[in-house]
Amino acid sequence: MPLQSLDIVRRSATTTRSPDVREPSGGREVAKLIDTTKCIGCKACQVACMEWNDLRDEIGTNTGRYQNPADLSANTWTLMRFAEIENSKGDLEWLIRKDGCMHCADPGCLKACPSPGAIVQYANGIVDFQEENCIGCGYCIAGCPFDIPRISKKDKKVYKCTLCSDRVAVGLEPACIKACPTGALVFGTKDDMKQHAAERIEDLKSRGFEQAGLYDPAGVGGTHVMYVLHHADQPHNYVDLPADPRISRAVLLWKGFSKPLGLAVMALTALAGFFHYIRVGPDETDASDEAAARELAKRLEKAP
Amino acid sequence: MSDIEVGPERRDTVSPEHHGMIVRYTAGDRTNHWTVALAFVLAALSGLALFHPALFGLSALFGGGPWTRVLHPCIGLAMVLAFVPFALRVGSENRMQPRDWAWLRQYRDVVTNREERLPEVGRYNAGQKLVFYAVVVCLMGLLFSGVVIWRAYFSLYFPAPVLRLAFITHAVCALVLICTIIVHIYAAIWVKGSVEAMTRGKVTPGWAWKHHRVWFREIMTRAANSRPRAD
16 A cells, blocks of 8 residues: 555544554654744745645635735635734834644644544654545644634535645655745754754844744644744734643543543443342332222222 | 223323323323434434544444534434423423432432332432433533534634533533433333333333322322212
8 A cells, every 4th residue: 555654653533553664764753944034925835835735715805914815724724924013112023924734743633633543643743634534523623722724615624734744755845845935944854943943043143133932832742833933932923823832621631531531431320220230120010019009099089 | 990081191190091000101292202312312322423432433323424523413403402392391390399309318228129218209209300400401511512513503603712611511411411311221221110101101000109109199189089979
């Protein structure tokens, strides 16, 4: 089965080990690094994503911002988000962030998904939706700490950035990386990307961006899409980038120990009934009860 | 008793056509109950398919994962709607009374079949009443949370934190409801004559006397009063 992925480390709604006999050469995790300080908001990445994935969103309406379309959708897997921020010196800062799936090491979508194999995580760290297994329940939307998955009105399946898993699998870089004209987008092993980010951050700090830093949030085990931010202390200024994203406790409760516990409680309730019947036995009505009933009825008839 | 003139299917009467059997549930009651019951079984099976990976195979009963997702909320809504008239039929008879609390305190006698030691019981015992309230509360919880997480029509109007809360509420209410119904079904198997009460509608006077004596007395008093006196 040459087209099958055999390097899956995690699979949704699966309690046994996923097919992972293949160990990719090097076995290294990949990452996309988005340097917001180099981004000019040209949207070439958006176009490249549309082209490679054959996606065309509906033509929307102007919302008074450069951001277009207004939001991610089943047909828009990556989106430049534009924030106009007045900084503490009273200057305008135009912060542009390429939004899309962060490919969490600990993916909330995968935890929440009830359909076996609808969401997988490869050894290289890419979190991929397998739409043929998707049942359209939207649990992943509730599970995601970044509000990324979008359900299609057309086929009721959920879509998001694949990190071009099809390209990466054959040694190509994601389409958006290829299109970026300023080098704001780079792709490689996660270690290399961290090193590259460290160099960029050093450079930014030397040029007055004291709070420049890498966004690789530990709350979700790190991500395979990382940002270099000029103001890493204010991620929310980049159109609501969460400061400390983590899988909601509600999702962990719902999808964690409550599942086996719930099954156990139901099974024990049924077993309790079974053994009650075995030990105590049925509560039967016999002839003496019928006689007593007749007796009482007769008495009531005499003295109503 | 067989000469008492009452309609063949009037609730809480002695049936002249059935050798003095007492009508506990009319055909309408039974139809309503079993509509709810069938919807419950289907809703529970389809819901459990989405609850735990080990039970995902149950989705095959509904035509696969996507069909399970499509059908489950419709079945659930049908269950709630069918339960409304049933609750209206039996609701007033399920009010807790002082004797019910005494009955509950003697749960040890209840589970060891020592009924002669228990306070007399009306049309429903305290256990049945608690089942009724548990079902009412769970169905309301399932309905409200279920609407929020009904992806096709409503989920897009709610932010993720509300969805998460609704998912938990839905799972907890479903768990409590399923356990309640397991108890309900077992009680029917345990107390012989109960299944016939809900499938055929009639119980023997001895059954009514033993398990629901206050109710039995009411019926017999009414029957005696409505009977034309010989003198």
